[in-house]
Amino acid sequence: MGAESQTFYQLMRAQGTSRRSFLKFCSLTAAALGLEPVYAAQIAHAMETKPRIPVLWMHGLECTCCSESFIRSGHPLAKDVILKMISLDYDDTLMAAAGYQAEAILDEIPKKYPGEYILAVEGNPPLNEDGMYCIVGGRPFVDKLKAVAANAKAVIAWGACASWGCVQAARPNPTQATPIDKVITDKPIIKVPGCPPIAEVMTGVISYMITFGRIPDLDSRGRPLMFYGQRIHDKCYRRPHFDAGEFVETWDDQGAREGYCLYKMGCRGPTTYNACSTVRWNGGVSFPIQAGHGCIGCSEDNFWDNGPFYQPLSHVGAGFGVEASADEIGAAAAGVVGAGVLAHAGASAIKHWQKIKPKPKSDDHPPHEGDRP
Amino acid sequence: MLDHPSPALSDPPQAEVTAPVYVYELPVRIWHWVMALAITILAFTGFLIADPIWPLQMGQPYNHYMMGDIRFAHFVSAYALVLAMVVRVYWAFVGNRYAREIFLPRVWSRQWRGEFVKTVRWYLLIEPETSKESGHNPLAQTAMFAMFLLGVIFEIVTGFTLYGEGVGYGSWSYDLFTRWVVPLFGSSQTVRTWHVLGMWYLILFVIVHVYMAIREDIMSRQTMISTMINGWRFFKDNRP
Numbered sequence: 001m002g003a004e005s006q007t008f009y010q011l012m013r014a015q016g017t018s019r020r021s022f023l024k025f026c027s028l029t030a031a032a033l034g035l036e037p038v039y040a041a042q043i044a045h046a047m048e049t050k051p052r053i054p055v056l057w058m059h060g061l062e063c064t065c066c067s068e069s070f071i072r073s074g075h076p077l078a079k080d081v082i083l084k085m086i087s088l089d090y091d092d093t094l095m096a097a098a099g100y101q102a103e104a105i106l107d108e109i110p111k112k113y114p115g116e117y118i119l120a121v122e123g124n125p126p127l128n129e130d131g132m133y134c135i136v137g138g139r140p141f142v143d144k145l146k147a148v149a150a151n152a153k154a155v156i157a158w159g160a161c162a163s164w165g166c167v168q169a170a171r172p173n174p175t176q177a178t179p180i181d182k183v184i185t186d187k188p189i190i191k192v193p194g195c196p197p198i199a200e201v202m203t204g205v206i207s208y209m210i211t212f213g214r215i216p217d218l219d220s221r222g223r224p225l226m227f228y229g230q231r232i233h234d235k236c237y238r239r240p241h242f243d244a245g246e247f248v249e250t251w252d253d254q255g256a257r258e259g260y261c262l263y264k265m266g267c268r269g270p271t272t273y274n275a276c277s278t279v280r281w282n283g284g285v286s287f288p289i290q291a292g293h294g295c296i297g298c299s300e301d302n303f304w305d306n307g308p309f310y311q312p313l314s315h316v317g318a319g320f321g322v323e324a325s326a327d328e329i330g331a332a333a334a335g336v337v338g339a340g341v342l343a344h345a346g347a348s349a350i351k352h353w354q355k356i357k358p359k360p361k362s363d364d365h366p367p368h369e370g371d372r373p
Numbered sequence: 374m375l376d377h378p379s380p381a382l383s384d385p386p387q388a389e390v391t392a393p394v395y396v397y398e399l400p401v402r403i404w405h406w407v408m409a410l411a412i413t414i415l416a417f418t419g420f421l422i423a424d425p426i427w428p429l430q431m432g433q434p435y436n437h438y439m440m441g442d443i444r445f446a447h448f449v450s451a452y453a454l455v456l457a458m459v460v461r462v463y464w465a466f467v468g469n470r471y472a473r474e475i476f477l478p479r480v481w482s483r484q485w486r487g488e489f490v491k492t493v494r495w496y497l498l499i500e501p502e503t504s505k506e507s508g509h510n511p512l513a514q515t516a517m518f519a520m521f522l523l524g525v526i527f528e529i530v531t532g533f534t535l536y537g538e539g540v541g542y543g544s545w546s547y548d549l550f551t552r553w554v555v556p557l558f559g560s561s562q563t564v565r566t567w568h569v570l571g572m573w574y575l576i577l578f579v580i581v582h583v584y585m586a587i588r589e590d591i592m593s594r595q596t597m598i599s600t601m602i603n604g605w606r607f608f609k610d611n612r613p
Contacts, residue, residue, distance in 0.1 A: 219542065220552040220553065220555075220556060221555070221556055225542065229541075229542050230541065230542070231538060231561075234539075234541070240434035240435075241434050242440055243434065243438060243440050243441040244430070244432075244434040244435075244436070244437035244438060244439060244440065244441070245425060245427065245430055245437055245438075245439025245440040245441075245443075246429075246430050246431070246432070246434060246437065247425055247429070247430075249428070249429050253429060254429065254431065255429050255431075258431075263425070264424075264425060268562060270561075271538075271560065271561035271562040271565060272561070273561075297560075297562060300560045300561065300562065301559045301560045302559045302560045302562070302563060303560065303562070306560065306562045306563065306566075312423065312424060313423055313424065313565075313566065313569060314562055314563070314565075314566045316566055316570070326423075326566050326567075326569035326570045326573065327420075327423070327424065327569060327573075329570065329573070330569070330570065330572070330573025330574075330576065331573075333573060333577055334573065334576055334577060334580065337577050337580050337581065338580055341580055341581065341584045344496075344584075344588075345584065345588065347498055348498070348588055348592060351498055351592075352591065352592050
């Protein structure tokens with residue numbers, strides 16, 4: 001544990017990184033964060049003077065896709081983040097230690113660095129049955145999460161699971177999977193949603209925090225504005241086709257071949273806040289819309305219940321066993337009310353007509369009476 | 374309502390109730406027809422935005438601006454609707470007493486509730502005729518409040534929430550609405566779904582509203598449709 005007192009720069013030099021490579025790394029990190037060139041020097045200064053921040057990375061109910069995404073980061077490389085920028089002291093997927101030795105770190109770090117370490121959470125705690133649906137190291141995950149969060153400096157919520165709940169929280173949510181901000185209420189939480197989040201967004205958030213010593217600016221839902229400030233739609237390269245009204249109608253039509261807008265195929269770009277259309281995936285190679293498939297909105301709250309993914313309007317009323325889009329429900333209601341209006345109009349017309357029509361004379365006696373003897 | 378015990382006193386009040394009443398002042402009438410036009414355009418363009426039904430359109434994007442034009446018409450109508458509503462709320466304070474009816478149905482008044490029941494019976498074809506009403510009847514006031522007013526406010530709030538997303542972080546509609554409405558509904562897509570449902574709620578209102586106006590014009594004891602054009606309510610008979 002002696003390494004934590006070293007600065008980033010000392011550690012990098014000890015690992016054989018040249019001064020030149022170090023400065024290149026700082027420049028690349030500044031570029032990846034979208035900062036002005038002068039910030040490369042600031043990053044270098046920060047890394048020369050600040051000790052490495054201990055990070056504890058916990059896993060709850062999740063699929064590890066966030067970790068899979070993270071280790072593929074190209075700018076900065078994930079290995080640089082893990083080995084040089086932070087001190088990743090606990091991550092049960094990536095660490096060498098195992099068993100009691102590994103679990104002991106979760107007790108040790110909060111005692112040794114109270115209020116200084118960052119807690120990164122991948123996945124979420126299920127609250128039903130006292131948290132029994134997720135047991136890690138013999139204890140409910142929710143208990144361990146609360147214990148480790150108690151002394152953290154800040155908490156990062158990796159992915160849709162930790163941020164919103166994701167598929168395990170989809171209706172009817174049998175395990176009561178709960179986003180971590182409902183469990184940890186007294187710490188700043190940075191939500192980095194996505195299923196998974198973009199690798200460079202994950203490393204970018206960490207780089208920002210160690211460079212500036214504070215959490216990035218967040219929107220009203222706790223997401224970093226620099227990556228989640230705009231919708232995918234706002235920066236989509238197919239946006240001109242949207243404004244022109246040129247839409248793909250079926251997956252193999254001429255519009256699909258021409259690369260038209262996928263809105264009518266259910267693309268959730270217009271309602272999804274993420275950096276996919278700017279940062280893209282796999283080192284900037286592509287992203288779903290570029291590959292010809294609409295966005296499914298994986299970084300949005302409730303995206304799993306806002307299907308079907310191939311229609312622009314979501315189904316409503318899934319909880320009642322009836323699934324229809326807002327238009328179908330509205331048209332049915334309008335039909336019922338319209339029929340009611342017609343029936344009422346008919347009844348009113350009959351009544352009105354009866355009122356106008358002169359009443360039959362009351363002194364007419366029934367014909368059969370007159371024939372009585 | 375009951376029989377008049379003294380025939381000698383019955384003549385002057387009769388003349389009084391029969392005189393036409395100036396109900397809808399000019400700003401209210403202009404507001405009504407601006408709303409009618411704006412809601413028609415908003416519903417029509419809203420359908421097309423939620424589900425662009427036109428067939429595949431080919432060519433370079435700079436040759437067309439179809440979706441852009443439709444959205445522009447939607448936004449302009451939305452602003453017109455909001456401005457008309459602002460003027461209308463102002464007029465509720467400075468206008469005549471009929472200008473306040475739809476904002477505050479007098480549910481606390483026993484007489485109002487009695488008239489409400491009578492109106493419901495009238496629409497159920499039980500009551501032979503309505504009272505003479507110079508403004509809205511209590512049932513109409515309730516529908517105006519619950520269906521029209523709340524529906525329009527809901528559409529304004531959710532609509533400017535979605536608009537703020539497009540204009541972007543830091544815009545007035547983002548700060549005023551998007552910031553808190555999207556978390557309230559859960560996600561932007563959910564707000565969109567509810568915005569469409571809200572439109573259908575208003576369409577239901579329009580169906581009932583137009584039907585009732587025509588029906589009352591024919592069957593009730595006072596004018597309806599012409600009142601929203603010239604402002605005056607005329608009564609068809611001289612009974613109290």
